Amino acid sequence: MDSAETSPLAGLRARGGAIDVDAAVVVLLLLGAAIFLLVGCLQSTTFAQYTVQGLALGSVYGALALALVLVYRATHVINFAQGELAMLTTYIAYQLMLWGLSYWAAFAATLAIAFALGTALQVTVIRPVQRSVIAVVIVTVGLFILIDGVVNWIWGADPKFMHSPFGFASFDVGGVEISHRYLWMMGVVFVSVLLVWALFRFTKLGLGMRAAALRPAAAALVGVRVDSMLAIGWGLAAVLGAVAGLMAEPSQFSLSPEFMQPILVYAFAAAVLGGLESPAGALVGGLAIGVSLTLVVGYVPQKYIGSELQLPLAFAVLLLILLVKPSGLFGRREVRRV
């Protein structure tokens, strides 16, 4: 197996000044979407309202999509329990706050617990079966049900209410009400993503993790402990998931055992839209899915696409991307050699 590099940025920097057509189309598409949103926001306050809401929700989808991408890059499997893991850690934060911790203390403690949990899961149940894709998928499906059961068992199925420090106030920008919650959601997600990116880009640990993901055998030869790197990768994915869960909670207003399930599907769509391999793509994909779903549900009459059809719509998007451009916006096209 070998893969050819056609990411948009690399394409724009292509040798001899020739611009990769594919990459140019993607950049134009994103530019067009940005202009469309900008013009729309200037034209109508309702449109602007939807856009802000969509961006906030989209950043949550992006964070969870990024968690999926981290795991996929390292081991070429999808963790179907990623959403439920995020839900579990959100409940842990809820419990810590019940025990009297302040929001941000509980937030930090939850991220630490999520990291430990993700790492432990990789070592105990994923590593022994990691050679078979089907086996890993089934184990993560098992974890999905297990976590769901444990949370229902400990905390019960009725919705819980978390005290959020973000409040319900909002700014007024030229007639557009921008809720504080949305700004916090976006801010926290972007800071976490930036930190994870810095970890991968500037530290030796990050270098080792990238090496282990790209060329495991070669990395092992130069002394990278590939197994530990994969475990840490799962831990980081769980941390990003926890951020997504904690930030999704204020948008749902309550916490229930199934609150991450639709978000997981949106995150799937986002990750595939971005190209499954690409962290930046996951984030852009998340924002795109968030904004477009909010706009569609906001503007298309309930008769045709109500909020009930939001999930099937995400499914249709997922299917469409895979049919038209399976490598996504930022992905590399996979070339298989026999």
Next chain:
Amino acid sequence: MRRQIPALASLLAVAAVLCVLPFILSDYNVSLAAQVGIFFVAVLGLNILTGYTGQISIGHGAFMAIGGYTTAVMSRDHHTNLVVTMLMAFAICFVVGLIVGLPALRFSGVYLALVTFALAVSIPQIPLQYSTFLGGIGGVTSSQTVSNLWIYVAAWTCSAILFVLAWLLLRGRLGRAFRAIRDSEIAAVASGVELPVYKTLAFGISAAYAGVAGSLFVLATNGFAQPSEFGVFLSLQLLIGAAVAGLGSLWGILAGAAFVGLLPQVSTSVPVIGSDHGRDVVFGAAVVLVMLLLPDGFAGLLARLKRLARA
């Protein structure tokens, strides 16, 4: 032929036990045994796709939903004979399976798992949107209801017919093509297996099986087809049944079906975790353990025992 004798003998033994069971079991236990039969059909279908052709589906609950709604709607609107609605469920799901199988041609492995998972999550939302035809959250009720015994007989008759059908299909040319695709798509194409034909066919057959199971499933709940019955959990259950049974073998399916059909009922009587959600805990833990300890499921265990007996 002599090598087949133990297999045939055990099949006959199972069939004999199944014939006797309704006479000795209580009505409630007959309904449980019928439940196992329903899961037998669905797990068998999924195994043809995932076990023999190597395509992961986490969305077979969606096909069960289509089959179940077919039965409920036909019975409500046209008072169609229930056995006929089962045949219709088989046919409709076969066609839908072919249609879903077409885009699925382009993805394999994890991508297919993603798409089918999204399908499983999306399908229960459809009746909520088109509530005049599909009954919304309250669901659709069939005009006839049937006794537990009726379902038992129907479920196990379907199981027997479909098991023999699967066995006949899989031992011949079709089965060889499926296994070749599972083991290496490139090698299969190079040996003249037409990938598009066989992959979509596997999807169609497997979906048709799930459709029949869904139709029985709805009849078993007094003819009630509701969106909440066909949630993601059902699809996960089917995949788990196939994994416990052992992918790529027909001999463990009874164990897999019994596991997913009975565990939810049995585990509610377990102390400490014997609440509603105890079953999920037991389910999840059991699946993870099975995958760690018995990667080839129950069929793998049987094969290992057989080798031990021969040695």
